[in-house]
Amino acid sequence: MTTDVDKHNLEKRRAHIKKRYKAERRFRSFGIAAVSFGLLCVVILFTDIIGKGMGAFRQTYVQMEMTFDANTLGITDANDQAQVKGANFGGLVKKNLRDAYPQYKTRKDKKALYGIVSSEIGLILRDDLLANPEKLGTTETIWLLADDDIDMHYKYALGTDKQVGRISELQKNIVDELHAAGKVEKRFNRLFFTNAASREPELAGIKGALMGSFLTLIVTLILSFPIGIATAIYLEEFAPKNKITDFIEVNINNLAAVPSIIFGLLGLAIFINFFGVPRSVPLVGGLVLALMTLPTIIISSRAAIKAVPPSIREAAYGMGASKMQTVTHHVLPLAMPGMLTGTIIGMAQALGETAPLLMIGMVAFIVDVPSSITDSATVLPVQIFLWADSPERAFIERTSAAIMVLLAFLIVMNSFAVWLRKKLERRW
């Protein structure tokens, strides 16, 4: 009798085990599929961005004879800075180009010829002469920054029939000629890292945006880290548990979920319109981003404080430590890794934020590299947004390159967070 029942149960169990394993396998394959899909998307995104952006790190230069002719420049003394600054470098470049290619006579051809080099090349030459006044009147062979259309053509369409950028047949021929003579080459694009934004893609760099981001983040960090941690400590350790603190807690959690553009509106209304902080400056950007990151920092810091075992607090109280001593000697050191990680993640979030900054005018086109928190500036993600909007083919390249830089910073910051956690984390 019992054996029959046992046998029956055994069979049932076996059948059920099979079912269980099947369900397990199914679940695992779903998981693997989801992860694979995610990885695939990331790979596609990265290859696309890298593929598009890598080119921006190389820039085309053309070689030509350059005579610093005093007459063409219209100056007499290269040591007189005022004179040099007012000199006609544009004319100098044009004259040298005309001298190099005397065969192009028509107005149209000449214009195409001038378009070989960057339109702002005169400024570079001016800086060169200002630094080396003895060059006046001499002739030397120098590499000149090519125009963005030439750059595009040389990088992607050299020797083919493809039309990349606004480049004329004449220019194509010149490039071919230069290429045959070895007078054109790609170099590392230093300007991308040392220049601020520019209308000319070949001159446009991310330094201004990077500095803007840096200054903004400094302001954000200085404001949000101490305030966030102090708030977390107060709420977790000192605040009485009553309706008011509950209310505050709910609101902090809600703030973390508020769309970031709302913070931009808030910044516009309070900091700019009410307090009169100038627009477009890292100070106001930092203030707004600080407001935005505060909930993140508070929530993660509170979690870190909560994770400190109560036995440690008890031990400290039992030794006669005051509340403040308990917090500063024991709770804070143990919670610090968690707090720092939360802060870094908040900072990374702030670094990638665009929307609220649009509202406070950090979207302006700014040619100068900001040097203080009250200089007009833009930030990296906004710069990306601006470039992505530009029509020139060369800006697409730069957009991707800037995204790569931004991603690199985010990865560095997040790795730092992980490293910090590993380093500071203590077992108890």
Place this chain on the structure above:
Amino acid sequence: MNMSEHTQQNEHKTEGTPLLDDPRMSTRGVDVFYGDKQAIFNVDLDIGKNQVLAMIGPSGCGKSTFLRCLNRMNDTIDICKVTGSISLDGEDIYDRKIDVVELRARVGMVFQKPNPFPKSIYENVAYGPRIHGLVDHKVDLDEIVEKSLVRCGLWKEVRDRLDQPATGLSGGQQQRLCIARAIAINPEVVLMDEPCSALDPIATATVEELISELSERFTISIVTHSMQQAARVSQRTAYFHLGKLIEVGDTDQIFTNPTHQLTEEYITGRIG
């Protein structure tokens, strides 16, 4: 007058000898409330000098709560309210004049789970003297640390690794370190809340031995779930039941011939 009414309500008489001549600590009419719930009912109990007093009783009988009143650890719980009087050397410890920080330096505590700070062994023991400003020079601090560790029988085991994390010690060593940490500030009374419940039998034996040795210098009050432990280490035993102090007496008497029916039932394993 409200007080006496209250006592009437929960009238019961503690069997045995709760009161002593010349006690170190004494409590009179202590009631403890958690919010609306009363956890301790009208406890009169004296703790004798250089004696070990064991508190036993089923879980939730209030013995730990009562122990925590003795150094005002209950202050950290918002909803906890203590009435009646508790005095240390004749001074009411709930008096406004008494600073709780100073009180806890005089009445030290050792907890159920060994809870060394996640710092070095040295720092653990040195912490108390440091925060209470007991020493001016490092040499003095070194001496206190060594003396406390020697007293807890830990010195030989850790002398070569004082700068290593205390969390690397075994459970028994950690608990002895916690005791060393508590006695480093030279308290008058040491409260122990189930100090051996997380330890293996050998570590338990070393800690029990330590308790007996320490009782020569300190007044010790220990809460324990192990009746054998209470029988081994204490001179007096107090039995709590549902927040009431049922019986207090010499440990020898309590474990061979208790007076109260409830005590008898508890120690012979008839109620849990």
Place this chain on the structure above:
Amino acid sequence: MSEKKTIIGTHISKQFDQELEDIRERVLQMGGLVEEQFGRVMTALMDGDADQAALVAAEDYKINQFEMEIDEECVLILARRQPTASDLRLVVAVTKCIRDLERIGDETERMARMIQNSIEIESPENYYKGFLAAGESIRKLLQSTLDCFARMDVMSAVKQMREAYIIDREFHSMTKQLVDRMKKDPESITSALDMMWATRCLEKVGDHCVNILENVVYSVKGQDVRHQHLDEVEETVKQS
């Protein structure tokens, strides 16, 4: 007074209840055996049955075996349960009682051997009259003692202690009679000496009974009443 018995049966560990109940029952069985042996010796003397007396003497090993077994059980309980309070007192009392019972067994054996000798020498019957009477008193005492143990009845334990005290005094007169007889009839000295020893044995059985009764009081009241005046003992027992 049966209250005590029900208290044993209320441990959280039913196994422990069983173990305590077990040793208590074994003690009663052992007591029964001791009582039976004692009775058989007295009957043997009355009937002049030397073989019966020899048989009783030979069967003492059973009692010894009981003692060893119960002792072991008690040790196991101490090791396993670490009994406290009334349980501890019960176990300790049991270990002591079985020793007394075993001694009673030994005394019974000794008596049996001496009675065997006396019967073989064919002493006149009236020699045994006083002894038999005393023997009967002791048998009753033994019976009541075991009763007290079975019921853990302290009040009647005190009563039996008083009884034992009275019986004890009788032995003085018995000894005196035997001495007188030896003086009058030197030829009877050998058998009279045997009777003397047998009387000593009876007296010791009585003492062991008192020990058992004292242990009953200790087990129930937790008070050590050895070497106390009977009135004091009664005072103690009446408390609470």
